[in-house]
Amino acid sequence: MLPILYVLLGLFRPTNENWQIVKQYLLTDYVLGSAKLVLFTGFFAALLGVVLAWLVVGYTFPLRRFFRWALVLPLAVPPYIAAYTYSTMTSYTGFIQSTLRNQFDIKLPPGTIEIMSSKGAIFIMTLFLFPYVFMLTRTFLERQSASYIENARLLGRSRLSLFIKVVLPLSRPAIISGVMLVVFEVFSDYGVASYFGMQTVSTAIFQTWFGMYDVDSAIRLAAWLLIVIIGLFVIERFLRRNRQFNATTSQSRPLKPQQMKGIAAWGATAFCSIIFLLAFIVPLTQIIVWTTWTYHKIWRADFIDLMVNSLSGAAIATAVIMIIALLSARTARMLSSSLAYGVSRLMTAGYAIPGAIVAIGVLAVFIALDQRLSTVYEWLGKGEGALVLSLSLSMLITGYIIRFMATGYNAIESGYEKLPRVYTEASRTLGRGNTKSFFKVELPLLKGAVITGFILTIVEIMKELPLTLLLRPFNFDTLATRTYQYAIDERIYDAALPSLLLIGISLISVLLIVRLEKEK
Amino acid sequence: MNFVAIKHVTFRYARRQPPVIDDFSCTLNKGEVVGILGASGSGKSSLLRLVAGLELPEKGSIMIDGMMMVNDGLYVDVENRGVGMVFQDYALFPHLNVVENIAFGLHKLKRAARKERVQEMLELVQLTDYAKRYPHELSGGQQQRVALARALAPKPSILLMDEPFSSLDASLKTSIRSELRQILRKAEMTCLLVSHDAADIEAICDRSIRIQKEMAEATA
Numbered sequence: 194m195l196p197i198l199y200v201l202l203g204l205f206r207p208t209n210e211n212w213q214i215v216k217q218y219l220l221t222d223y224v225l226g227s228a229k230l231v232l233f234t235g236f237f238a239a240l241l242g243v244v245l246a247w248l249v250v251g252y253t254f255p256l257r258r259f260f261r262w263a264l265v266l267p268l269a270v271p272p273y274i275a276a277y278t279y280s281t282m283t284s285y286t287g288f289i290q291s292t293l294r295n296q297f298d299i300k301l302p303p304g305t306i307e308i309m310s311s312k313g314a315i316f317i318m319t320l321f322l323f324p325y326v327f328m329l330t331r332t333f334l335e336r337q338s339a340s341y342i343e344n345a346r347l348l349g350r351s352r353l354s355l356f357i358k359v360v361l362p363l364s365r366p367a368i369i370s371g372v373m374l375v376v377f378e379v380f381s382d383y384g385v386a387s388y389f390g391m392q393t394v395s396t397a398i399f400q401t402w403f404g405m406y407d408v409d410s411a412i413r414l415a416a417w418l419l420i421v422i423i424g425l426f427v428i429e430r431f432l433r434r435n436r437q438f439n440a441t442t443s444q445s446r447p448l449k450p451q452q453m454k455g456i457a458a459w460g461a462t463a464f465c466s467i468i469f470l471l472a473f474i475v476p477l478t479q480i481i482v483w484t485t486w487t488y489h490k491i492w493r494a495d496f497i498d499l500m501v502n503s504l505s506g507a508a509i510a511t512a513v514i515m516i517i518a519l520l521s522a523r524t525a526r527m528l529s530s531s532l533a534y535g536v537s538r539l540m541t542a543g544y545a546i547p548g549a550i551v552a553i554g555v556l557a558v559f560i561a562l563d564q565r566l567s568t569v570y571e572w573l574g575k576g577e578g579a580l581v582l583s584l585s586l587s588m589l590i591t592g593y594i595i596r597f598m599a600t601g602y603n604a605i606e607s608g609y610e611k612l613p614r615v616y617t618e619a620s621r622t623l624g625r626g627n628t629k630s631f632f633k634v635e636l637p638l639l640k641g642a643v644i645t646g647f648i649l650t651i652v653e654i655m656k657e658l659p660l661t662l663l664l665r666p667f668n669f670d671t672l673a674t675r676t677y678q679y680a681i682d683e684r685i686y687d688a689a690l691p692s693l694l695l696i697g698i699s700l701i702s703v704l705l706i707v708r709l710e711k712e713k
Numbered sequence: 714m715n716f717v718a719i720k721h722v723t724f725r726y727a728r729r730q731p732p733v734i735d736d737f738s739c740t741l742n743k744g745e746v747v748g749i750l751g752a753s754g755s756g757k758s759s760l761l762r763l764v765a766g767l768e769l770p771e772k773g774s775i776m777i778d779g780m781m782m783v784n785d786g787l788y789v790d791v792e793n794r795g796v797g798m799v800f801q802d803y804a805l806f807p808h809l810n811v812v813e814n815i816a817f818g819l820h821k822l823k824r825a826a827r828k829e830r831v832q833e834m835l836e837l838v839q840l841t842d843y844a845k846r847y848p849h850e851l852s853g854g855q856q857q858r859v860a861l862a863r864a865l866a867p868k869p870s871i872l873l874m875d876e877p878f879s880s881l882d883a884s885l886k887t888s889i890r891s892e893l894r895q896i897l898r899k900a901e902m903t904c905l906l907v908s909h910d911a912a913d914i915e916a917i918c919d920r921s922i923r924i925q926k927e928m929a930e931a932t933a
């Protein structure tokens with residue numbers, strides 16, 4: 194938490210000249226850019242997610258069961274990969290225009306399909322982030338809504354009014370949680386916005402840091418963004434307060450979907466198919482095709498290094514996260530309920546904080562640490578003003594730990610919720626101490642939760658772009674940074690192989706989430 | 714001298730709530746099986762948890778086998794009390810089989826001695842044929858016997874049983890009651906048993922104590 198506090202303190206330090214320039218000429222653009230992206234993406238993702246969730250839960254139509262889980266898959270495609278895939282596909286030399294031109298002799302006027310724009314960014318973000326809303330809303334509707342919706346049907350409500358008057362208000366808490374996840378992702382995004390040349394606060398942090406070498410202003414920007422995000426966090430809690438509708442009926446019978454026939458049913462299938470094709474199959478196929486073109490060129494010895502880098506950095510960070518998560522979840526369990534609640538909120542707040550902010554905080558703290566330790570370094574013969582910690586991998590790993598603690602902690606916490614306290618108590622009455630009980634009883638029973646948490650966290654870390662770009666040691670590349678590097682160098686085809694690997698890795702965690710849901 | 718002496722014990726879950734147990738005292742002689750009877754919410758289970766050391770009393774003292782377990786300045790940790798407990802839903806470790814469950818509290822014994830003791834306990838509760846089964850592969854009555862064997866294996870000075878029949882079918886109850894009584898007699902165990910059903914207590918215990926609590930009714 195220290196680095197985050199450090200960022201916030203940045204607000205109270207005196208401003209420098211550069212900040213005046215940033216404030217006067219650039220700040221409005223950054224804020225408007227971010228606001229536009231967040232508002233539109235949030236709105237469209239909510240719309241798409243909720244409509245699809247209700248279709249899949251409330252009605253039967255061909256392939257409904259398939260779409261129930263398939264529509265979660267777009268989450269496996271990192272938006273920055275989708276961004277350059279789509280922009281290349283739709284460019285003049287891309288697959289779409291060249292096919293139209295060569296096969297059908299149709300020439301599109303330039304600018305007909307312009308993905309490299311703020312509209313394009315919204316399109317990409319919506320398409321690849323809506324599954325958050327879809328997943329949460331769908332689960333909620335399936336589990337908790339049956340009696341209300343059946344009642345409304347009995348009372349003779351039409352389909353549309355059922356959706357607007359019952360489904361929407363009922364699922365409000367789930368929709369809000371889903372949209373918030375989308376919003377936090379958008380705030381956090383660096384890849385899409387920078388590739389499309391959009392001005393957002395996240396890209397601005399990079400520019401002031403790497404372009405103007407003005408860390409103070411970068412921290413100041415980060416602090417303001419952080420304030421906005423904390424505000425949103427509070428609003429989310431506020432909106433969800435007293436909105437636990439599930440209190441009145443205890444039985445959670447699954448909702449029986451209504452028959453949909455004829456054109457309507459096929460329409461639903463077509464709609465789901467289009468979304469699924471656009472958000473998963475099309476970009477994936479394109480990347481696979483490109484991979485076959487460049488496979489031999491990219492798959493070299495240094496590519497193995499790249500994978501080892503990605504995996505080892507992520508694995509170390511994940512291991513530390515799991516240990517901290519286990520310790521703190523266990524401590525929280527033994528505390529009073531309100532204190533435990535506080536701990537768990539604090540531990541899980543990290544996911545809302547954009548990678549760039551975490552990065553700046555960590556960097557600032559590490560540089561300060563290096564200054565403190567400079568006498569030690571001199572004594573070790575490193576010379577004056579040496580930077581040891583802030584040039585090492587430990588900085589990146591610290592960043593990962595802060596940013597992704599929530600993923601690991603949530604998994605452990607939900608594991609503990611399912612584990613009755615009596616097991617520990619029984620073990621202790623049988624003469625095993627606190628620590629022994631943990632290793633002999635709790636840990637084996639939490640094994641599933643620990644493995645799940647490990648996989649989800651390691652995948653998240655391997656996908657992470659902005660944090661890695663900012664904090665990596667010199668010459669340390671991961672799959673994500675290399676993909677991004679190829680993409681901004683316009684070597685899109687070369688980026689295909691690492692992209693494909695990243696999607697494959699992400700797919701593991703998405704499928705794991707889908708499976709976990711089924712078990713519940 | 715009494716084997717177990719509970720004196721003026723007061724306990725509450727949260728500071729602002731009325732006490733669940735208010736100035737309660739009782740004594741047990743060695744080898745005696747005593748039942749505690751009371752409505753739900755009367756603090757029966759809390760009393761067992763206090764004796765086991767899973768909760769800390771606000772006031773009062775508890776002495777077991779001549780040793781002070783808890784008073785104003787002293788608190789012996791759960792794992793050092795030598796108290797056996799059978800939980801309401803048995804709390805058998807789902808990742809361990811019957812033998813491993815029973816052997817769980819025998820970590821201080823040598824391997825051979827441990828094996829022998831487990832065998833002894835399996836015979837006592839007549840589960841020798843089920844040694845390698847996991848808890849979910851056993852019936853409710855069998856699970857209860859495993860829980861009993863596990864609690865008795867380390868030779869505790871006192872056995873605590875929390876609603877031992879609540880998870881069992883009514884049809885099974887009668888036979889299991891007499892079985893339990895026999896096992897306890899055979900093991901010469903001092904036992905404190907809690908139940909809301911007077912028939913349970915009558916069938917097993919030498920004598921019974923009724924906990925009365927007026928506050929408990931207010932919530933109903």
